[in-house]
Structure formats: C-alpha cells, structure tokens
Amino acid sequence: MTEYAPQIRRLLALILAGFGLLFLVLTYWQVLMAPRLAADPNNQRQRLRLQRIKPGRAYTVDNQLVLDRQRGEKGWTAVYPQGRDFCHLTGYNAQSGLQKGLSDALFGQGVYANPWRDLLRGQPQGNDIVLTINAAAQKVATEELEGKRGAVVALDPTTGAVLALVSAPAYDPALVTSTTDEYELFRLDPQSPELNRALQGLYAPGSVFKVFTAAVALDLGLVNPRTEFTCRGRERVNNATVVCRRPAGHGTLDLNEAFYDSCNVVFAKLAAQIGIENFISYGKRFHLLDQADLALPSAAGRMYDFRGFKGKVALAEAGFGQGATMLSPLQVARLTAAIANRGQVLQPYLVEAVKSPEGVVVARGQAKALGQAVSPATAATLAGMMEQVVERGTGRGMGMSWTKVAAKTGSAEVRGKEPHAWFTCFAPADAPRYVVTVIVEHAGSGSEMALPIARRVLATLLEQSR
Amino acid sequence: MLTSTLVATLGMVLVCLAQDQSLLRALRVTTVGAGFVITSLILRPDGRGRDTHLLPYASLLCGLGVVLLWRIAPALASKQVVWMVLGLAALLATYWLVDDVAGLARWKYTAGALAVALLGVTMVLGIEVNGARLWLGIRDFFVFQPGEVAKVLMCLFLAGYVADKGPIIRAQVSFRPGVVLPGLKYVGPLILMVMFCLAIFVMQRDLGAAALFFGLFVAVTYLATGRKVYALLSVILFLAGMVAATRFFPHVSVRVGAWLNPWADAQGGGYQILQSLYSLAAGGVSGVGMGQGFPELLPAAGTDMIFSVAAEELGLAGTFALLLLYVLVTARSYSIAWRARHPYGALLAACLATVFGLQTLVIVGGCLRLVPLTGITLPFVSYGGTSVVVNFIALGLLLAVSRDCLPPSPDA
Numbered sequence: 001m002t003e004y005a006p007q008i009r010r011l012l013a014l015i016l017a018g019f020g021l022l023f024l025v026l027t028y029w030q031v032l033m034a035p036r037l038a039a040d041p042n043n044q045r046q047r048l049r050l051q052r053i054k055p056g057r058a059y060t061v062d063n064q065l066v067l068d069r070q071r072g073e074k075g076w077t078a079v080y081p082q083g084r085d086f087c088h089l090t091g092y093n094a095q096s097g098l099q100k101g102l103s104d105a106l107f108g109q110g111v112y113a114n115p116w117r118d119l120l121r122g123q124p125q126g127n128d129i130v131l132t133i134n135a136a137a138q139k140v141a142t143e144e145l146e147g148k149r150g151a152v153v154a155l156d157p158t159t160g161a162v163l164a165l166v167s168a169p170a171y172d173p174a175l176v177t178s179t180t181d182e183y184e185l186f187r188l189d190p191q192s193p194e195l196n197r198a199l200q201g202l203y204a205p206g207s208v209f210k211v212f213t214a215a216v217a218l219d220l221g222l223v224n225p226r227t228e229f230t231c232r233g234r235e236r237v238n239n240a241t242v243v244c245r246r247p248a249g250h251g252t253l254d255l256n257e258a259f260y261d262s263c264n265v266v267f268a269k270l271a272a273q274i275g276i277e278n279f280i281s282y283g284k285r286f287h288l289l290d291q292a293d294l295a296l297p298s299a300a301g302r303m304y305d306f307r308g309f310k311g312k313v314a315l316a317e318a319g320f321g322q323g324a325t326m327l328s329p330l331q332v333a334r335l336t337a338a339i340a341n342r343g344q345v346l347q348p349y350l351v352e353a354v355k356s357p358e359g360v361v362v363a364r365g366q367a368k369a370l371g372q373a374v375s376p377a378t379a380a381t382l383a384g385m386m387e388q389v390v391e392r393g394t395g396r397g398m399g400m401s402w403t404k405v406a407a408k409t410g411s412a413e414v415r416g417k418e419p420h421a422w423f424t425c426f427a428p429a430d431a432p433r434y435v436v437t438v439i440v441e442h443a444g445s446g447s448e449m450a451l452p453i454a455r456r457v458l459a460t461l462l463e464q465s466r
Numbered sequence: 467m468l469t470s471t472l473v474a475t476l477g478m479v480l481v482c483l484a485q486d487q488s489l490l491r492a493l494r495v496t497t498v499g500a501g502f503v504i505t506s507l508i509l510r511p512d513g514r515g516r517d518t519h520l521l522p523y524a525s526l527l528c529g530l531g532v533v534l535l536w537r538i539a540p541a542l543a544s545k546q547v548v549w550m551v552l553g554l555a556a557l558l559a560t561y562w563l564v565d566d567v568a569g570l571a572r573w574k575y576t577a578g579a580l581a582v583a584l585l586g587v588t589m590v591l592g593i594e595v596n597g598a599r600l601w602l603g604i605r606d607f608f609v610f611q612p613g614e615v616a617k618v619l620m621c622l623f624l625a626g627y628v629a630d631k632g633p634i635i636r637a638q639v640s641f642r643p644g645v646v647l648p649g650l651k652y653v654g655p656l657i658l659m660v661m662f663c664l665a666i667f668v669m670q671r672d673l674g675a676a677a678l679f680f681g682l683f684v685a686v687t688y689l690a691t692g693r694k695v696y697a698l699l700s701v702i703l704f705l706a707g708m709v710a711a712t713r714f715f716p717h718v719s720v721r722v723g724a725w726l727n728p729w730a731d732a733q734g735g736g737y738q739i740l741q742s743l744y745s746l747a748a749g750g751v752s753g754v755g756m757g758q759g760f761p762e763l764l765p766a767a768g769t770d771m772i773f774s775v776a777a778e779e780l781g782l783a784g785t786f787a788l789l790l791l792y793v794l795v796t797a798r799s800y801s802i803a804w805r806a807r808h809p810y811g812a813l814l815a816a817c818l819a820t821v822f823g824l825q826t827l828v829i830v831g832g833c834l835r836l837v838p839l840t841g842i843t844l845p846f847v848s849y850g851g852t853s854v855v856v857n858f859i860a861l862g863l864l865l866a867v868s869r870d871c872l873p874p875s876p877d878a
Binding site for chain 2: 001002003004005006007008009010011012015016018019021022023025026027029030031033034035036037038040042043044045048049115
C-alpha cells in the first residue's frame with residue numbers, strides 16, 4: 001500500500017456511485033418509462049415488428065383465398081386476390097378491416113403468440129383464418145349491389161355464422177393504396193366507400209320492423225293472427241298521424257293481413273297496446289341495441305327514449321319502424337334469424353377456424369346463444385305470417401317453386417328523398433338455414449328494389465346446398 | 467478462469483445458433499474464446515501474485531461484444547475477432563516487456579510527448595469521418611485512432627509525473643494551510659498538458675474523449691494532492707467549460723440541445739438518442755431476444771450505441787449483468803492500485819482504472835440520456851480495432867502492476 005491508497009479508495013467509491021446511478025436510470029427507462037416510450041408516435045418499432053412477421057392468409061369456408069401476403073422491400077405486405085368482393089372484410093391496410101380486427105391471429109400475437117415455434121422456424125409466422133363467408137353468395141351480392149348504395153347480410157340462423165357481408169359502394173383495396181392521390185380520392189369520396197354499411201350503417205328499418213312489433217304483441221298474448229283491427233287509411237294514434245300505404249284504408253282486417261299487406265295503422269295501434277316498458281325490454285331481449293362484436297367496427301342500434309316528452313308519438317311510429325328507431329342491416333338480419341331460430345338469439349361470428357401454418361386448428365368459431373327473445377310458439381306463428389308475405393303479400397316476387405320462403409319487405413321513409421328499400425327473409429321456411437337481409441339506400445320500395453337482390457343471394461345459397 | 471472462458475465461448479455458440487446462422491460460421495467466433503484460453507494458459511500462475519480475475523471478466527465482455535457485433539453486422543464481428551486476437555498478443559507482449567513496472571516511470575516525458583505529437587498530427591493530417599477528425603492512416607486501407615493510444619500514453623505520463631513530483635506538490639499544499647492553489651510551477655505543466663489535449667479534442671469534435679481526459683485530470687489532481695477542493699474546483703471548471711462550449715461551438719450546442727429535448731427534432735438531432743431510448747424501452751425486463759431487435763434503426767449501432775442494442779435484445783437482466791461486469795473490472799483495477807507496493811504502480815493502475823470506469827460511465831450515460839451522447843467506445847464490446855488493442859494493452863499493464871502487489875484483503 002502506498003500513500004495514495006486513501007484517495008484511490010474514494011475514487012473507486014465515486015465511480016461506483018456513478019454506476020449506481022446508471023443502474024437506477026436504466027431501470028427508469030427499461031421498466032418505468034417503457035410503456036410510454038413504446039407508445040411514442042416517433043417510435044416505429046411496433047409497426048416494423050409486425051412487418052417482420054409473415055402474416056397468415058384468410059380463406060372463405062368454401063376455400064377461396066381472400067387475403068394473401070407477399071414479401072416486399074420493407075417486409076410483408078397484404079395482397080387481395082378477391083379485390084372488391086371482399087373489400088370491407090379484408091380492409092385495405094393493417095389498420096382496417098379484419099387485418100386490424102384479427103391482427104392477433106394473423107400475426108401470431110397476444111393469445112396466439114408462440115415464441116418457441118418462431119425461434120425454431122427462424123421466421124415468425126402468423127395463423128391462417130377460415131372465414132364463415134360463402135364466397136359465391138358474397139360475390140353475387142357484391143355484383144347485385146354494383147352501382148348502388150346499400151348492404152347485404154346473410155346469416156346461418158342455426159349457428160349465427162355470417163355467410164355474406166357486403167357493403168356498397170365497394171372499393172379496390174389494391175388500387176386505393178397504390179398512390180396518395182388514389183387514397184385521397186377514396187377517403188374523400190362523398191359516397192363513403194370506406195364505410196361498412198352492413199355493420200356501421202344505421203337506417204330506419206321501416207316495415208321490416210313490423211316483425212319485431214308483431215313478435216312482441218304475439219309473445220305477450222295481446223293478439224293472435226286472427227285478431228281483427230280497422231284501418232281508415234289515415235288515423236291518429238298516440239297523437240301521431242299515421243298514414244297507411246293504401247290511402248283509402250284496409251277497412252276491417254286481421255293481424256295476418258295487416259302483416260302481409262304491411263298496414264302502418266294497425267302496427268301503430270299495436271305498439272301503443274304493447275306499451276313503453278315492454279317495447280324496450282323486448283328490444284333488449286332481441287339484442288337490437290348491442291354492437292355486433294364481430295372483429296369489425298359496428299354501430300349499436302338506437303331507439304327513442306319513449307319515456308321522454310314525445311315518447312308516445314315515437315312509440316306509435318316505432319311500431320312500423322319509423323321515427324327515431326335506427327338499426328344496422330346486421331341487426332335486422334339478427335332479428336330475422338331469431339324468428340327463424342325458434343325465438344333464440346345467437347351471437348353472430350365471422351371466423352370459422354384459426355389454423356396454425358402447419359394446418360392445426362388453434363381456435364374454432366361456434367354458436368353462442370344469447371338468450372330466448374320470444375317463445376318458440378310465437379316464433380313459429382310469426383314465421384307462418386312471414387310465409388304469407390311471400391304467398392300473397394308484398395313479397396310475392398320472392399316465390400320459389402322448390403322451397404318456401406318467409407320474408408318481410410320494407411320501405412323506410414326518408415324526408416325529402418326516395419325511401420330506403422328493405423327486404424329480409426329466411427328459407428326454407430319450415431327448416432330455416434339461411435337468412436338474407438338487403439337494404440338499398442334511397443331506391444324506392446323494398447319489394448321492387450331489394451327483393452330481387454335477396455332472391456338471387458338466397459338462390460345462390462340454396463343451390464349450393466342442394 | 468478456464469471455466470469462465472469456456473462458459474463465454476459456449477454462450478457465443480448458443481446465441482449464434484439461435485440467430486439462425488450456420489454453426490460453422492458461428493464457430494469462427496469461438497476463436498476469441500480459444501485466444502483467451504491460450505493466453506491464460508501462457509500466463510499460468512507465476513508465483514508473483516498476478517491478478518486472476520481481470521482476464522475472465524474481459525473474456526466475458528469480449529464474447530458478448532463479438533456476439534452483439536455478429537448480430538449487427540457479421541463482417542464487423544469477423545474483423546473484431548482478428549483485432550481481439552491481436553489485442554491478446556499485445557497484452558502478452560506488454561506483460562512480458564514490462565517486467566519491472568517502476569522502470570516504466572522513466573518514459574513519462576516520452577509518453578507525454580508522444581501523446582501530444584499523436585494528437586497534434588491527427589489534428590493536421592487526420593482523416594475526417596462524420597465530421598470528426600479522429601483517424602490517422604490511409605483511408606479504406608488502414609486507419610487507427612490516435613486518441614485511444616493517447617489515452618494510455620497519458621496515463622503513463624500522469625502516473626510518472628505525479629509519482630515523481632507528488633511529494634513536492636503535497637508539501638507545497640500542506641505548508642501553506644490558508645492557500646488553496648499549489649504552486650503553479652508544479653501544477654502548471656499538468657494543467658497545460660491537459661488543456662492542450664482538451665483543445666485538440668474540442669477542435670477535433672471528439673467531445674467524449676475530451677470529457678474523459680478532463681475526468682482523468684480531475685482524478686489525478688485529487689490523487690496527487692489528496693484534497694477534494696481541487697476536484698470540486700475542476701468539476702465547476704468543467705461545467706463552465708461545457709456551458710461555454712455550448713455557446714461557442716455549434717456542433718456542441720446541437721448535441722446538448724438534442725440531449726435536453728430530443729423530441730424537438732425527433733428526425734434530426736434527437737433521432738439517435740430517441741432511438742436509443744426506444745431500444746431500452748423495447749427491451750424491458752427480459753429483452754426481446756437475440757436477433758429480434760432493431761439495431762438497424764440505431765446510428766452507430768456497432769460502436770457508440772452498442773449498449774442500447776444489448777439493452778433491447780437482452781433487457782434489463784442483460785444490461786444489469788453487463789454493467790456488473792464493468793463494475794467488477796473497475797473495482798478490481800482500483801483494488802490493484804490500492805494494493806500496489808510502489809507509488810508509480812499504484813498511480814498507473816488508478817489512472818487506467820479511472821479511464822476504464824469513466825469511459826463506461828460516459829458512453830452508457832450517453833445511451834441513457836443521463837449525459838449528452840458522445841462518440842466513444844464501450845470498452846471491449848464496441849467495434850474498433852485501436853480501441854480493442856489499446857484496451858488489451860491497458861489490461862496488460864494492469865496485470866503487470868498486479869504482480870508483486872499485496873494479497874487482496876478479505877474486504878477488497
């Protein structure tokens with residue numbers, strides 16, 4: 001030891017204190033500040049990390065490739081083999097459509113993360129997805145809506161599987177992302193092609209909502225199909241002026257006829273008879289006001305708060321689907337599906353299966369019951385009434401020689417414009433397998449404008465199962 | 467010692483495998499491990515009490531360094547392996563040539579003059595890379611960093627000078643209790659020397675090295691006088707110098723501005739430090755795993771920012787382990803200085819330990835935004851031929867000093 005030993009010791013202590021500070025600051029950045037830094041807008045790591053992963057593909061249930069990937073200069077990019085037909089499902093980039101909604105499965109993140117597999121494979125890879133969509137029905141629906149604005153939803157009423165989900169106008173995902181100009185045109189298009197009308201579009205349901213009003217009234221035992229009403233063409237119900245589609249009025253008619261000939265006066269009276277409390281509680285039992293919960297953005301349905309100042313007027317209008325009641329096409333399809341499925345409401349789903357790159361099924365979509373909205377007897381009675389719509393009512397054009405269809409038309413009035421054309425149906429009526437709901441915006445009457453589209457989509461679905 | 471080296475070697479092979487690189491290429495990296503084993507075999511205990519801890523610590527650092535470089539750019543790692551083998555040879559040569567450490571004290575003025583000359587020549591004839599003139603040699607063929615060499619030469623000079631003049635300096639201080647400043651005659655050369663270095667470095671725009679030399683100067687002043695007031699005075703001087711430099715040199719103010727608020731110019735001046743922080747955050751506690759991070763986003767990933775690369779891929783667990791190794795090397799070096807029997811040996815070891823410790827603090831602190839980011843290497847880990855060889859020579863000097871030391875006391 002030399003005379004410098006004490007100083008050496010203190011120098012060491014000082015340097016060690018410096019290291020102690022490093023340990024503290026290191027913990028600060030790597031642990032305490034880590035979440036905030038990871039979310040910093042200048043931090044590109046999360047995006048780059050996803051680009052490194054080979055994303056999974058998406059197929060339809062009938063094995064059509066919907067979403068593919070290719071290796072670009074900056075990592076993996078999406079390819080859209082079906083173009084416009086599946087645009088609202090695939091989306092146009094990682095932040096839209098199912099690429100966003102199912103990103104955990106497609107990129108092997110979250111519950112689908114498998115770091116050991118990625119390490120052994122060398123290339124991190126996502127899972128393939130099989131959608132419940134029927135490619136043929138999806139394509140027919142897209143084709144039918146070409147040049148129009150509207151939506152088509154097809155469901156399997158026994159499981160809740162979504163068989164077709166089309167919104168028009170469609171867009172070409174590859175084209176809109178090709179240049180900045182194309183993208184701007186797409187974003188600023190007044191027809192809002194980006195909007196998925198099937199899930200996000202809220203419309204007055206018009207006469208298709210009579211399915212709901214009739215179901216509630218029947219389920220409460222207030223009426224049966226033979227119950228008689230009178231219609232004078234123009235009546236005041238609950239202080240609301242209700243105008244029937246037949247200006248001279250139907251005269252005396254029973255509920256069955258009021259349904260198949262779509263009499264507004266009768267259904268306004270029925271709503272008044274049902275009352276506010278029951279109307280709302282059945283709305284909840286049918287899950288009309290829920291979001292779709294489908295891995296895609298969707299809007300919740302709206303109903304007027306009937307307890308308010310104009311509540312009674314709104315209730316009478318809601319009886320035939322006007323006023324402040326707003327539903328998305330998917331919700332109308334769910335309402336129809338609940339009637340087709342003996343009054344039981346099912347959770348709709350889009351993913352049939354998630355498969356690992358080796359083809360092993362990692363997760364499977366399945367029917368999930370949300371509860372009984374109306375009794376099976378009520379559902380059966382109403383299904384019979386909906387058959388009458390096709391046999392002798394507003395849905396006559398839907399008649400098919402080889403199967404029975406149950407349906408309801410609608411023409412939702414919009415102030416100052418042509419009404420929205422609605423059509424919702426299920427078939428076969430005695431053993432329902434398909435629900436098809438169509439809306440065409442500002443097109444006119446449902447039986448003229450929406451029915452032919454539904455007919456073709458339903459025929460496509462039925463043909464495939466024959 | 468052998469075990470430690472083997473563990474490092476094995477670790478390298480495993481990590482290279484995990485990176486999806488062929489085992490054959492990975493095996494080339496084990497050359498370093500073999501080099502350490504051979505070195506330790508050559509330096510088998512010679513009965514003179516040589517330190518047996520530093521070499522294994524260094525082998526772990528080198529192993530990790532090569533693995534990280536391999537991950538960033540395999541070509542750099544291959545070159546680094548060659549430099550490390552050369553460094554080990556330099557270590558052996560240093561260790562053997564310096565049989566009597568005290569004898570080195572004779573060369574103090576030669577060393578000092580050489581350091582000054584090297585830095586001066588670089589200032590005039592140096593090759594400019596990224597706006598800093600730190601390199602000497604023929605571009606793209608052979609270049610070396612005189613600053614790194616000057617570091618060790620400066621330690622040799624300062625240790626020799628203080629060992630020689632220390633008692634007089636202290637006598638001056640202690641005989642005049644009221645006067646704080648020792649006689650200019652004795653401290654003058656010391657201050658002049660360091661000022662010259664500082665000037666050169668500021669002009670060469672190598673601020674990290676300038677800070678390092680300044681720190682060394684402060685430490686040596688304290689060692690020589692044993693009075694904290696000089697250290698304190700120097701720190702105040704240093705801070706004043708920093709403020710002045712910020713005002714007068716635009717390149718300094720850019721760096722300091724980026725340090726104070728990197729978000730103000732996230733794509734420009736603040737880019738590097740922000741990417742460093744994002745790397746730290748991405749690493750978290752356990753790290754994203756070898757080969758899974760984004761060193762390509764970090765400018766100078768293989769040299770200045772290699773600590774951030776380690777932080778991202780190995781996480782807090784890895785960085786704590788890495789820092790702990792540096793703590794061990796630093797503490798062990800000071801321990802050698804503390805136990806040395808001769809003043810010159812003690813001072814030389816203390817200077818080398820200070821340089822090693824300070825350099826780690828400055829560059830890691832830069833990566834952590836604790837101090838402004840500067841361009842100096844992380845000893846034994848960063849890529850850089852001169853840096854690696856010089857660090858090994860310093861290690862050789864420390865091992866030479868450790869001969870004929872007092873045996874470590876239980877608490878040392």
